[in-house]
Amino acid sequence: MRYAIISDIHANLEALQATLDDMAGRHVAKVICLGDIVGYYPNPNECVKICREQGFQCIRGNHDDAAVGGCGIEDFNPVAQDALRWTSENLKEENKEWIRQLPEQCIVEDHILAVHGSPWHPYAYIFSPGGAARAFTYLSVHHAGIHVCFFGHTHQRALYYSREGSVQEIERKTRFRLDKSGLYLINPGSVGQARDGRPGASYLMFDTDRMEMEFRHVPYDLDLTQRKVIAAGLPLMLAERLVLGI
Ligand code: ZN
Numbered sequence: 001m002r003y004a005i006i007s008d009i010h011a012n013l014e015a016l017q018a019t020l021d022d023m024a025g026r027h028v029a030k031v032i033c034l035g036d037i038v039g040y041y042p043n044p045n046e047c048v049k050i051c052r053e054q055g056f057q058c059i060r061g062n063h064d065d066a067a068v069g070g071c072g073i074e075d076f077n078p079v080a081q082d083a084l085r086w087t088s089e090n091l092k093e094e095n096k097e098w099i100r101q102l103p104e105q106c107i108v109e110d111h112i113l114a115v116h117g118s119p120w121h122p123y124a125y126i127f128s129p130g131g132a133a134r135a136f137t138y139l140s141v142h143h144a145g146i147h148v149c150f151f152g153h154t155h156q157r158a159l160y161y162s163r164e165g166s167v168q169e170i171e172r173k174t175r176f177r178l179d180k181s182g183l184y185l186i187n188p189g190s191v192g193q194a195r196d197g198r199p200g201a202s203y204l205m206f207d208t209d210r211m212e213m214e215f216r217h218v219p220y221d222l223d224l225t226q227r228k229v230i231a232a233g234l235p236l237m238l239a240e241r242l243v244l245g246i
């Protein structure tokens with residue numbers, strides 16, 4: 001079965017639409033979304049509507065929780081806090097209700113785990129092989145049958161591999177075939193707010209029959225998103241960072 005793994009849309013409609021356009025014709029059976037559907041950009045209702053109507057398998061992220069009152073905003077930076085206040089005011093109640101009922105993580109096909117930040121906590125970041133090692137240990141204790149864990153939250157592509165206790169970061173590969181005896185932690189990057197220096201939307205295709213994955217990068221109309229950020233009165237920095245991919 002072929003899955004598209006998307007994460008951190010952050011209410012960026014142009015980025016989400018470009019991602020869906022890129023998926024079209026690639027025989028995607030299911031889209032799995034790793035959370036942070038909203039927060040930062042100006043189209044939270046439209047992005048939630050697409051996820052709902054197209055039946056994406058979604059989990060909640062920290063921005064989703066904060067936008068619907070599921071956690072406080074004090075741990076976010078000032079720009080994120082401004083955007084979360086705006087999102088909370090503009091998100092329709094029915095969309096808030098939908099977000100509230102999303103799970104914190106989910107298992108697909110018995111051997112794939114989808115989390116927002118890390119397997120042990122949705123708000124924790126995995127930024128390094130050390131963080132990945134902790135996650136692999138956690139998985140082996142709490143999720144014995146899991147072979148692949150997808151995570152988001154950092155907005156940066158990542159691919160970690162573990163076998164017989166050693167952890168390796170596999171870099172600069174766009175396509176990759178997974179080895180059935182290893183464990184993998186894979187971050188598809190962010191749809192709505194790139195932080196890897198490459199402006200555009202990132203996501204991942206995963207074919208469970210062939211055990212092959214492919215990182216995808218898609219350009220979109222950044223100018224339009226920027227104009228909408230300004231028109232909505234959201235922090236200017238959110239528009240500026242899109243062109244830098246930071
Ligand atoms: Zn995020």
